[in-house]
Amino acid sequence: MRKVCVMEGDGIGKEVIPEALKVLKELGDFEIIKGDVGLECLKKYGTALPDETIEKAKEADVILFGAITSPKPNEVKNYKSPIITLRRMFDLYANVRPINNFGVGELIGRLNNYEFLKVKDVDLVIIRENTEGLYVGREKILEDDIAISERIITRKGSERIIRFAFEYAKRNNRKKVSCIHKANVLRVSDGLFLKIFNEIKEKYNNIKADDFLVDSTAMNLIKYPEKFDVIVTTNLFGDILSDEASVLIGGLGLAPSANIGGKKALFEPVHGSAPDIAGKGIANPMASILSVAMLFDYMGEKEKGDIIREAVKQCIINKKTTPDLGGNLKTVEVGDEIVRYIRKRI
Known part of the structure:
Protein backbone atom coordinates (compact mmCIF):
# COMPACT_ATOMS: atom_id res chain seq x y z
CA MET A 1 0.00 0.00 0.00
CA ARG A 97 2.96 25.98 -9.16
CA PRO A 98 0.10 25.90 -11.68
CA ILE A 99 -1.79 29.15 -12.21
CA ASN A 100 -5.13 28.01 -13.61
CA ASN A 101 -8.56 29.55 -13.11
CA PHE A 102 -10.37 26.71 -14.95
CA GLY A 103 -11.78 29.11 -17.53
CA VAL A 104 -13.91 30.95 -14.97
CA GLY A 105 -11.59 33.86 -14.24
CA GLU A 106 -14.22 36.50 -14.88
CA LEU A 107 -16.56 34.84 -12.39
CA ILE A 108 -13.78 34.57 -9.81
CA GLY A 109 -13.00 38.25 -10.34
CA ARG A 110 -16.59 39.17 -9.53
CA LEU A 111 -16.71 36.90 -6.48
CA ASN A 112 -13.49 38.45 -5.23
CA ASN A 113 -14.52 42.01 -6.06
CA TYR A 114 -11.48 42.30 -8.30
CA GLU A 115 -12.83 44.99 -10.59
CA PHE A 116 -9.61 45.05 -12.60
CA LEU A 117 -9.67 41.30 -13.28
CA LYS A 118 -11.05 40.80 -16.78
CA VAL A 119 -9.15 37.65 -17.65
CA LYS A 120 -11.40 34.86 -18.86
CA ASP A 121 -8.84 32.11 -19.06
CA VAL A 122 -5.48 31.85 -17.29
CA ASP A 123 -3.46 28.67 -17.62
CA LEU A 124 0.26 28.88 -16.97
CA VAL A 125 2.79 27.09 -14.77
CA ILE A 126 5.62 28.57 -12.72
CA ILE A 127 8.53 26.19 -12.19
CA ARG A 128 10.90 27.46 -9.53
CA GLU A 129 14.33 26.19 -8.59
CA ASN A 130 13.85 25.00 -5.04
CA THR A 131 17.23 24.41 -3.41
CA GLU A 132 19.53 27.29 -4.35
CA GLY A 133 19.43 31.08 -4.72
CA LEU A 134 19.04 33.38 -1.72
CA TYR A 135 17.22 30.69 0.24
CA VAL A 136 20.37 28.70 0.93
CA GLY A 137 20.50 30.59 4.23
CA ARG A 138 24.14 31.64 4.04
CA GLU A 139 23.93 34.91 5.95
CA LYS A 140 26.32 36.71 8.23
CA ILE A 141 26.87 39.97 10.05
CA LEU A 142 30.12 41.75 9.24
CA GLU A 143 29.45 44.71 11.48
CA ASP A 144 26.45 45.97 13.38
CA ASP A 145 25.18 47.77 10.30
CA ILE A 146 26.23 45.35 7.56
CA ALA A 147 24.45 42.06 6.88
CA ILE A 148 25.36 39.83 3.95
CA SER A 149 23.38 37.08 2.23
CA GLU A 150 24.95 34.81 -0.37
CA ARG A 151 23.03 33.93 -3.53
CA ILE A 152 24.11 30.57 -4.92
CA ILE A 153 23.44 29.66 -8.56
CA THR A 154 25.18 26.52 -9.85
CA ARG A 155 25.38 24.92 -13.26
CA LYS A 156 24.05 21.65 -11.87
CA GLY A 157 21.05 23.27 -10.20
CA SER A 158 20.31 25.45 -13.20
CA GLU A 159 20.61 22.66 -15.75
CA ARG A 160 18.26 20.29 -13.95
CA ILE A 161 15.50 22.85 -13.26
CA ILE A 162 15.61 24.22 -16.80
CA ARG A 163 15.60 20.73 -18.26
CA PHE A 164 12.71 19.85 -15.92
CA ALA A 165 10.75 22.83 -17.28
CA PHE A 166 11.24 21.81 -20.90
CA GLU A 167 10.38 18.18 -20.16
CA TYR A 168 7.28 19.34 -18.26
CA ALA A 169 6.26 21.40 -21.29
CA LYS A 170 6.87 18.46 -23.62
CA ARG A 171 4.96 16.02 -21.42
CA ASN A 172 1.99 18.34 -20.96
CA ASN A 173 1.75 19.66 -24.53
CA ARG A 174 2.83 23.16 -23.53
CA LYS A 175 4.05 25.42 -26.30
CA LYS A 176 6.59 27.74 -24.70
CA VAL A 177 9.09 28.03 -21.85
CA SER A 178 10.10 31.47 -20.57
CA CYS A 179 13.23 32.09 -18.51
CA ILE A 180 12.78 34.83 -15.91
CA HIS A 181 15.93 36.52 -14.64
CA LYS A 182 17.70 39.79 -13.80
CA ALA A 183 20.86 39.17 -15.78
CA ASN A 184 21.19 42.84 -16.74
CA VAL A 185 22.14 43.57 -13.09
CA LEU A 186 23.01 40.17 -11.58
CA ARG A 187 25.32 39.56 -14.48
CA VAL A 188 27.28 36.68 -12.95
CA SER A 189 24.62 34.60 -11.13
CA ASP A 190 21.59 35.24 -13.34
CA GLY A 191 23.97 35.51 -16.27
CA LEU A 192 24.88 31.87 -15.68
CA PHE A 193 21.22 30.85 -15.33
CA LEU A 194 20.31 32.56 -18.63
CA LYS A 195 23.36 31.16 -20.41
CA ILE A 196 22.39 27.61 -19.43
CA PHE A 197 18.78 28.25 -20.49
CA ASN A 198 19.99 29.32 -23.93
CA GLU A 199 22.12 26.19 -24.20
CA ILE A 200 19.34 23.79 -23.22
CA LYS A 201 16.60 25.38 -25.33
CA GLU A 202 18.50 24.33 -28.48
CA LYS A 203 17.71 20.71 -27.65
CA TYR A 204 13.94 21.35 -27.69
CA ASN A 205 13.26 22.66 -31.18
CA ASN A 206 9.52 22.00 -30.97
CA ILE A 207 9.05 24.24 -27.92
CA LYS A 208 9.32 28.01 -28.18
CA ALA A 209 11.68 29.70 -25.75
CA ASP A 210 12.14 33.30 -24.66
CA ASP A 211 13.29 35.25 -21.63
CA PHE A 212 12.11 38.26 -19.62
CA LEU A 213 13.47 40.44 -16.85
CA VAL A 214 11.77 39.71 -13.54
CA ASP A 215 10.48 43.24 -13.02
CA SER A 216 8.76 43.40 -16.41
CA THR A 217 7.41 39.91 -15.77
CA ALA A 218 5.79 41.14 -12.55
CA MET A 219 3.84 43.69 -14.58
CA ASN A 220 3.05 41.44 -17.53
CA LEU A 221 1.71 38.63 -15.33
CA ILE A 222 -1.15 40.91 -14.33
CA LYS A 223 -1.65 42.83 -17.58
CA TYR A 224 -0.87 40.15 -20.16
CA PRO A 225 -0.74 36.70 -18.54
CA GLU A 226 -1.43 35.15 -21.94
CA LYS A 227 2.22 35.93 -22.80
CA PHE A 228 3.29 33.06 -20.58
CA ASP A 229 2.92 29.29 -20.69
CA VAL A 230 5.68 27.64 -18.64
CA ILE A 231 7.90 29.94 -16.59
CA VAL A 232 11.23 28.74 -15.20
CA THR A 233 13.14 30.87 -12.73
CA THR A 234 15.28 30.99 -9.63
CA ASN A 235 14.14 30.41 -6.06
CA LEU A 236 13.27 33.89 -4.76
CA PHE A 237 11.87 35.18 -8.04
CA GLY A 238 9.65 32.10 -8.38
CA ASP A 239 8.38 32.47 -4.84
CA ILE A 240 7.35 36.10 -5.35
CA LEU A 241 5.97 35.77 -8.87
CA SER A 242 3.80 32.74 -8.04
CA ASP A 243 2.22 34.55 -5.10
CA GLU A 244 1.57 37.54 -7.34
CA ALA A 245 0.10 35.38 -10.09
CA SER A 246 -2.29 33.75 -7.63
CA VAL A 247 -4.41 36.92 -7.78
CA LEU A 248 -5.39 35.85 -11.30
CA ILE A 249 -7.01 32.69 -9.98
CA GLY A 250 -8.76 34.11 -6.94
CA GLY A 251 -5.96 34.21 -4.39
CA LEU A 252 -3.77 31.80 -2.48
CA GLY A 253 -6.79 29.74 -1.47
CA LEU A 254 -6.74 28.31 -4.99
Whole structure:
Protein backbone atom coordinates (compact mmCIF):
# COMPACT_ATOMS: atom_id res chain seq x y z
CA MET A 1 0.00 0.00 0.00
CA ARG A 2 1.26 3.48 -0.85
CA LYS A 3 2.22 5.60 2.16
CA VAL A 4 1.55 9.31 2.59
CA CYS A 5 3.24 11.25 5.37
CA VAL A 6 0.83 13.99 6.44
CA MET A 7 2.14 17.10 8.21
CA GLU A 8 -0.70 19.47 9.05
CA GLY A 9 1.50 22.08 10.71
CA ASP A 10 0.04 25.22 12.27
CA GLY A 11 -2.98 27.48 11.93
CA ILE A 12 -5.27 26.71 9.01
CA GLY A 13 -3.01 23.83 8.02
CA LYS A 14 -4.88 21.83 10.65
CA GLU A 15 -8.18 22.77 8.99
CA VAL A 16 -7.49 22.41 5.27
CA ILE A 17 -5.39 19.23 5.26
CA PRO A 18 -8.19 17.08 6.77
CA GLU A 19 -10.37 18.16 3.82
CA ALA A 20 -7.61 17.20 1.41
CA LEU A 21 -7.41 13.80 3.09
CA LYS A 22 -11.13 13.27 2.50
CA VAL A 23 -10.50 13.63 -1.22
CA LEU A 24 -7.34 11.53 -1.13
CA LYS A 25 -9.14 8.64 0.58
CA GLU A 26 -12.12 8.94 -1.75
CA LEU A 27 -10.00 8.31 -4.83
CA GLY A 28 -7.21 6.07 -3.58
CA ASP A 29 -6.08 3.50 -1.06
CA PHE A 30 -3.30 4.92 1.10
CA GLU A 31 -1.69 4.38 4.46
CA ILE A 32 -1.64 7.70 6.28
CA ILE A 33 1.35 8.43 8.53
CA LYS A 34 1.06 11.64 10.53
CA GLY A 35 4.03 13.70 11.65
CA ASP A 36 4.33 16.79 13.84
CA VAL A 37 5.86 19.94 12.36
CA GLY A 38 5.80 23.71 12.83
CA LEU A 39 5.79 26.34 15.55
CA GLU A 40 3.46 24.46 17.92
CA CYS A 41 5.74 21.46 17.52
CA LEU A 42 8.74 23.65 18.32
CA LYS A 43 7.15 24.85 21.55
CA LYS A 44 6.24 21.29 22.49
CA TYR A 45 9.38 19.38 21.54
CA GLY A 46 12.05 22.03 21.13
CA THR A 47 12.29 21.48 17.38
CA ALA A 48 10.07 22.46 14.46
CA LEU A 49 10.92 19.24 12.63
CA PRO A 50 11.47 16.26 14.98
CA ASP A 51 13.61 13.29 13.97
CA GLU A 52 10.52 11.08 14.30
CA THR A 53 8.75 13.14 11.63
CA ILE A 54 11.79 12.95 9.37
CA GLU A 55 11.85 9.15 9.67
CA LYS A 56 8.16 9.00 8.78
CA ALA A 57 8.81 11.19 5.75
CA LYS A 58 11.63 8.88 4.65
CA GLU A 59 9.33 5.88 4.98
CA ALA A 60 6.53 7.45 2.92
CA ASP A 61 6.16 7.52 -0.85
CA VAL A 62 4.98 11.14 -0.82
CA ILE A 63 4.41 13.94 1.69
CA LEU A 64 1.30 16.09 2.12
CA PHE A 65 2.19 19.31 3.92
CA GLY A 66 -0.11 21.97 5.38
CA ALA A 67 1.32 25.28 6.57
CA ILE A 68 3.58 26.49 9.34
CA THR A 69 3.96 29.63 11.40
CA SER A 70 7.57 30.78 11.59
CA PRO A 71 8.94 32.46 14.71
CA LYS A 72 9.97 36.08 14.42
CA PRO A 73 13.61 36.81 13.52
CA ASN A 74 15.91 36.34 16.54
CA GLU A 75 13.02 34.87 18.57
CA VAL A 76 14.49 31.36 18.32
CA LYS A 77 18.21 30.68 18.01
CA ASN A 78 19.37 28.57 15.06
CA TYR A 79 15.83 28.17 13.72
CA LYS A 80 15.55 26.18 10.52
CA SER A 81 12.44 26.28 8.36
CA PRO A 82 10.91 22.77 8.23
CA ILE A 83 9.75 23.14 4.64
CA ILE A 84 13.12 24.39 3.41
CA THR A 85 14.83 21.63 5.40
CA LEU A 86 12.62 18.97 3.81
CA ARG A 87 13.22 20.35 0.33
CA ARG A 88 16.98 20.12 0.83
CA MET A 89 16.93 16.81 2.68
CA PHE A 90 15.06 15.03 -0.13
CA ASP A 91 16.54 17.22 -2.89
CA LEU A 92 13.10 18.39 -4.00
CA TYR A 93 14.64 20.71 -6.55
CA ALA A 94 11.55 21.51 -8.66
CA ASN A 95 8.72 23.60 -7.25
CA VAL A 96 5.74 23.42 -9.61
CA ARG A 97 2.96 25.98 -9.16
CA PRO A 98 0.10 25.90 -11.68
CA ILE A 99 -1.79 29.15 -12.21
CA ASN A 100 -5.13 28.01 -13.61
CA ASN A 101 -8.56 29.55 -13.11
CA PHE A 102 -10.37 26.71 -14.95
CA GLY A 103 -11.78 29.11 -17.53
CA VAL A 104 -13.91 30.95 -14.97
CA GLY A 105 -11.59 33.86 -14.24
CA GLU A 106 -14.22 36.50 -14.88
CA LEU A 107 -16.56 34.84 -12.39
CA ILE A 108 -13.78 34.57 -9.81
CA GLY A 109 -13.00 38.25 -10.34
CA ARG A 110 -16.59 39.17 -9.53
CA LEU A 111 -16.71 36.90 -6.48
CA ASN A 112 -13.49 38.45 -5.23
CA ASN A 113 -14.52 42.01 -6.06
CA TYR A 114 -11.48 42.30 -8.30
CA GLU A 115 -12.83 44.99 -10.59
CA PHE A 116 -9.61 45.05 -12.60
CA LEU A 117 -9.67 41.30 -13.28
CA LYS A 118 -11.05 40.80 -16.78
CA VAL A 119 -9.15 37.65 -17.65
CA LYS A 120 -11.40 34.86 -18.86
CA ASP A 121 -8.84 32.11 -19.06
CA VAL A 122 -5.48 31.85 -17.29
CA ASP A 123 -3.46 28.67 -17.62
CA LEU A 124 0.26 28.88 -16.97
CA VAL A 125 2.79 27.09 -14.77
CA ILE A 126 5.62 28.57 -12.72
CA ILE A 127 8.53 26.19 -12.19
CA ARG A 128 10.90 27.46 -9.53
CA GLU A 129 14.33 26.19 -8.59
CA ASN A 130 13.85 25.00 -5.04
CA THR A 131 17.23 24.41 -3.41
CA GLU A 132 19.53 27.29 -4.35
CA GLY A 133 19.43 31.08 -4.72
CA LEU A 134 19.04 33.38 -1.72
CA TYR A 135 17.22 30.69 0.24
CA VAL A 136 20.37 28.70 0.93
CA GLY A 137 20.50 30.59 4.23
CA ARG A 138 24.14 31.64 4.04
CA GLU A 139 23.93 34.91 5.95
CA LYS A 140 26.32 36.71 8.23
CA ILE A 141 26.87 39.97 10.05
CA LEU A 142 30.12 41.75 9.24
CA GLU A 143 29.45 44.71 11.48
CA ASP A 144 26.45 45.97 13.38
CA ASP A 145 25.18 47.77 10.30
CA ILE A 146 26.23 45.35 7.56
CA ALA A 147 24.45 42.06 6.88
CA ILE A 148 25.36 39.83 3.95
CA SER A 149 23.38 37.08 2.23
CA GLU A 150 24.95 34.81 -0.37
CA ARG A 151 23.03 33.93 -3.53
CA ILE A 152 24.11 30.57 -4.92
CA ILE A 153 23.44 29.66 -8.56
CA THR A 154 25.18 26.52 -9.85
CA ARG A 155 25.38 24.92 -13.26
CA LYS A 156 24.05 21.65 -11.87
CA GLY A 157 21.05 23.27 -10.20
CA SER A 158 20.31 25.45 -13.20
CA GLU A 159 20.61 22.66 -15.75
CA ARG A 160 18.26 20.29 -13.95
CA ILE A 161 15.50 22.85 -13.26
CA ILE A 162 15.61 24.22 -16.80
CA ARG A 163 15.60 20.73 -18.26
CA PHE A 164 12.71 19.85 -15.92
CA ALA A 165 10.75 22.83 -17.28
CA PHE A 166 11.24 21.81 -20.90
CA GLU A 167 10.38 18.18 -20.16
CA TYR A 168 7.28 19.34 -18.26
CA ALA A 169 6.26 21.40 -21.29
CA LYS A 170 6.87 18.46 -23.62
CA ARG A 171 4.96 16.02 -21.42
CA ASN A 172 1.99 18.34 -20.96
CA ASN A 173 1.75 19.66 -24.53
CA ARG A 174 2.83 23.16 -23.53
CA LYS A 175 4.05 25.42 -26.30
CA LYS A 176 6.59 27.74 -24.70
CA VAL A 177 9.09 28.03 -21.85
CA SER A 178 10.10 31.47 -20.57
CA CYS A 179 13.23 32.09 -18.51
CA ILE A 180 12.78 34.83 -15.91
CA HIS A 181 15.93 36.52 -14.64
CA LYS A 182 17.70 39.79 -13.80
CA ALA A 183 20.86 39.17 -15.78
CA ASN A 184 21.19 42.84 -16.74
CA VAL A 185 22.14 43.57 -13.09
CA LEU A 186 23.01 40.17 -11.58
CA ARG A 187 25.32 39.56 -14.48
CA VAL A 188 27.28 36.68 -12.95
CA SER A 189 24.62 34.60 -11.13
CA ASP A 190 21.59 35.24 -13.34
CA GLY A 191 23.97 35.51 -16.27
CA LEU A 192 24.88 31.87 -15.68
CA PHE A 193 21.22 30.85 -15.33
CA LEU A 194 20.31 32.56 -18.63
CA LYS A 195 23.36 31.16 -20.41
CA ILE A 196 22.39 27.61 -19.43
CA PHE A 197 18.78 28.25 -20.49
CA ASN A 198 19.99 29.32 -23.93
CA GLU A 199 22.12 26.19 -24.20
CA ILE A 200 19.34 23.79 -23.22
CA LYS A 201 16.60 25.38 -25.33
CA GLU A 202 18.50 24.33 -28.48
CA LYS A 203 17.71 20.71 -27.65
CA TYR A 204 13.94 21.35 -27.69
CA ASN A 205 13.26 22.66 -31.18
CA ASN A 206 9.52 22.00 -30.97
CA ILE A 207 9.05 24.24 -27.92
CA LYS A 208 9.32 28.01 -28.18
CA ALA A 209 11.68 29.70 -25.75
CA ASP A 210 12.14 33.30 -24.66
CA ASP A 211 13.29 35.25 -21.63
CA PHE A 212 12.11 38.26 -19.62
CA LEU A 213 13.47 40.44 -16.85
CA VAL A 214 11.77 39.71 -13.54
CA ASP A 215 10.48 43.24 -13.02
CA SER A 216 8.76 43.40 -16.41
CA THR A 217 7.41 39.91 -15.77
CA ALA A 218 5.79 41.14 -12.55
CA MET A 219 3.84 43.69 -14.58
CA ASN A 220 3.05 41.44 -17.53
CA LEU A 221 1.71 38.63 -15.33
CA ILE A 222 -1.15 40.91 -14.33
CA LYS A 223 -1.65 42.83 -17.58
CA TYR A 224 -0.87 40.15 -20.16
CA PRO A 225 -0.74 36.70 -18.54
CA GLU A 226 -1.43 35.15 -21.94
CA LYS A 227 2.22 35.93 -22.80
CA PHE A 228 3.29 33.06 -20.58
CA ASP A 229 2.92 29.29 -20.69
CA VAL A 230 5.68 27.64 -18.64
CA ILE A 231 7.90 29.94 -16.59
CA VAL A 232 11.23 28.74 -15.20
CA THR A 233 13.14 30.87 -12.73
CA THR A 234 15.28 30.99 -9.63
CA ASN A 235 14.14 30.41 -6.06
CA LEU A 236 13.27 33.89 -4.76
CA PHE A 237 11.87 35.18 -8.04
CA GLY A 238 9.65 32.10 -8.38
CA ASP A 239 8.38 32.47 -4.84
CA ILE A 240 7.35 36.10 -5.35
CA LEU A 241 5.97 35.77 -8.87
CA SER A 242 3.80 32.74 -8.04
CA ASP A 243 2.22 34.55 -5.10
CA GLU A 244 1.57 37.54 -7.34
CA ALA A 245 0.10 35.38 -10.09
CA SER A 246 -2.29 33.75 -7.63
CA VAL A 247 -4.41 36.92 -7.78
CA LEU A 248 -5.39 35.85 -11.30
CA ILE A 249 -7.01 32.69 -9.98
CA GLY A 250 -8.76 34.11 -6.94
CA GLY A 251 -5.96 34.21 -4.39
CA LEU A 252 -3.77 31.80 -2.48
CA GLY A 253 -6.79 29.74 -1.47
CA LEU A 254 -6.74 28.31 -4.99
CA ALA A 255 -2.98 27.93 -5.37
CA PRO A 256 -1.54 24.39 -5.06
CA SER A 257 2.05 23.30 -5.47
CA ALA A 258 4.34 20.32 -5.80
CA ASN A 259 7.96 19.96 -4.68
CA ILE A 260 9.50 17.24 -6.82
CA GLY A 261 12.82 15.45 -6.62
CA GLY A 262 14.31 12.34 -8.15
CA LYS A 263 12.86 9.91 -5.59
CA LYS A 264 10.25 11.75 -3.55
CA ALA A 265 7.70 14.55 -3.78
CA LEU A 266 5.96 16.87 -1.33
CA PHE A 267 2.62 18.54 -2.02
CA GLU A 268 1.38 21.66 -0.27
CA PRO A 269 -0.93 24.65 -0.66
CA VAL A 270 1.03 27.80 -1.43
CA HIS A 271 -0.66 29.78 1.35
CA GLY A 272 0.66 30.14 4.89
CA SER A 273 -0.85 29.33 8.25
CA ALA A 274 -3.06 32.47 8.29
CA PRO A 275 -3.26 32.88 12.08
CA ASP A 276 -5.75 35.74 11.66
CA ILE A 277 -8.47 33.32 10.49
CA ALA A 278 -7.25 30.08 12.10
CA GLY A 279 -9.93 28.37 14.16
CA LYS A 280 -12.82 30.20 12.50
CA GLY A 281 -13.61 27.40 10.07
CA ILE A 282 -13.56 29.70 7.03
CA ALA A 283 -10.20 28.81 5.46
CA ASN A 284 -10.42 27.82 1.81
CA PRO A 285 -9.40 24.13 1.48
CA MET A 286 -9.27 24.19 -2.32
CA ALA A 287 -5.52 24.81 -2.57
CA SER A 288 -4.77 21.77 -0.41
CA ILE A 289 -7.32 19.69 -2.34
CA LEU A 290 -5.80 20.80 -5.66
CA SER A 291 -2.42 19.79 -4.24
CA VAL A 292 -3.88 16.28 -3.88
CA ALA A 293 -4.81 16.48 -7.57
CA MET A 294 -1.13 17.13 -8.29
CA LEU A 295 -0.23 14.19 -6.06
CA PHE A 296 -2.34 11.90 -8.27
CA ASP A 297 -0.73 13.41 -11.39
CA TYR A 298 2.67 12.57 -9.93
CA MET A 299 1.59 8.99 -9.25
CA GLY A 300 0.52 8.52 -12.87
CA GLU A 301 -3.21 8.84 -12.19
CA LYS A 302 -3.94 12.11 -13.95
CA GLU A 303 -7.56 11.14 -14.57
CA LYS A 304 -8.15 11.31 -10.82
CA GLY A 305 -6.41 14.66 -10.66
CA ASP A 306 -8.70 15.92 -13.42
CA ILE A 307 -11.78 14.77 -11.51
CA ILE A 308 -10.64 16.79 -8.49
CA ARG A 309 -9.99 19.89 -10.60
CA GLU A 310 -13.42 19.61 -12.20
CA ALA A 311 -15.02 19.24 -8.77
CA VAL A 312 -13.32 22.44 -7.59
CA LYS A 313 -14.45 24.23 -10.74
CA GLN A 314 -18.07 23.15 -10.23
CA CYS A 315 -18.01 24.37 -6.64
CA ILE A 316 -16.83 27.78 -7.83
CA ILE A 317 -19.46 27.97 -10.57
CA ASN A 318 -22.20 27.03 -8.12
CA LYS A 319 -20.83 29.42 -5.46
CA LYS A 320 -20.27 26.63 -2.98
CA THR A 321 -17.21 28.35 -1.57
CA THR A 322 -15.74 29.92 1.54
CA PRO A 323 -16.02 33.71 2.10
CA ASP A 324 -12.78 34.56 0.26
CA LEU A 325 -14.56 33.51 -2.96
CA GLY A 326 -17.85 35.17 -2.11
CA GLY A 327 -19.51 32.10 -0.56
CA ASN A 328 -20.79 31.39 2.91
CA LEU A 329 -19.69 27.78 3.41
CA LYS A 330 -17.35 26.58 6.11
CA THR A 331 -14.08 24.81 5.36
CA VAL A 332 -15.58 21.40 6.13
CA GLU A 333 -18.65 22.08 3.99
CA VAL A 334 -16.55 22.91 0.93
CA GLY A 335 -14.64 19.66 1.41
CA ASP A 336 -17.95 17.79 1.63
CA GLU A 337 -19.23 19.43 -1.57
CA ILE A 338 -16.11 18.41 -3.47
CA VAL A 339 -16.36 14.84 -2.22
CA ARG A 340 -20.04 14.79 -3.20
CA TYR A 341 -19.17 15.78 -6.77
CA ILE A 342 -16.37 13.20 -6.95
CA ARG A 343 -18.77 10.47 -5.89
CA LYS A 344 -21.08 11.39 -8.75
CA ARG A 345 -18.20 11.06 -11.19
CA ILE A 346 -16.94 7.70 -9.98
